[in-house]
Amino acid sequence: MLEVKGLSAGYGEGDVIHDISFTVNYGENLCILGENGCGKTTLLRAVAGLIPASGEALLDGENLMAMKRGEIAARIAVLSQSAGAYFDYTVEETVMLGRYRHMRGRLFGGADDGDRAAVEEALEATGLSELRRRSILGLSGGQLQRVFLARTLAQQPRIIFLDEPTNHLDLKHQLGLIEYLKSWSSAGERSVVGVLHDINLARRLTDRALLMKEGRTLYLGSLAEAGPALLEEAYGVDVAGYMLDSLKKWEVCADVSKSL
């Protein structure tokens, strides 16, 4: 269970996020939503111990802020926007990097059977087995994002933090990623905490939402019950109206599909 209590953090000149609290039980997911710059990434960074913070972040009752980065990384993996590939590694070598923290603790280093099995499982889950020998420099943006997902899975964390990981992915792969992570969390008593700009995608991942506004909690609860006014306050636009309007524009397709 991840418990965040009264967390505040920033980058040196005052706090950017203020007094944030939420709980995520294993098997449950949470999406973090809000307009650009409201502090979503900062919140993930603070919980993952990447920037200093005040307040509490507990994982299974243990204080994350007192843990070394490596200890946190063994439990929480971060999957963010694909930053691109700069090294001539193969797909398999890149996924193996997800085992780095596990290998580092061993006397003689190097990959063991457990590492190889974890990489194999991750390659299979992401449909990358056949690309394993390819250099990541020659992959498309979407393929590369799947490699990064595989590397995250190979880490075998109990919690994955998603930071808008769906850029570069077409609709099919966006949906595939979210559906996969949903089953990953529910099947293994694990959790996904996700920053997703697409509110529809967020709802596919989970109905539990933390809406942020200017670094503070605007709402914590069911996304379905948040209501149009709250969404408008969070995003500064009429989100529900926009979605209904979009739906109307596609109604013609729905009518056609009904008649088939």
Ligand SMILES: Nc1ncnc2c1ncn2[C@@H]1O[C@H](COP(=O)(O)OP(=O)(O)OP(=O)(O)O)[C@@H](O)[C@H]1O
């Ligand atoms: N490394 C940094 N140093 C200083 N300020 C930063 C840094 N990263 C982010 N900020 C500032 O912190 C605030 C929150 O940024 P953050 O990236 O957490 O927002 P966000 O909600 O994730 O935004 P987006 O939706 O655009 O990704 C912004 O005002 C941003 O300029």
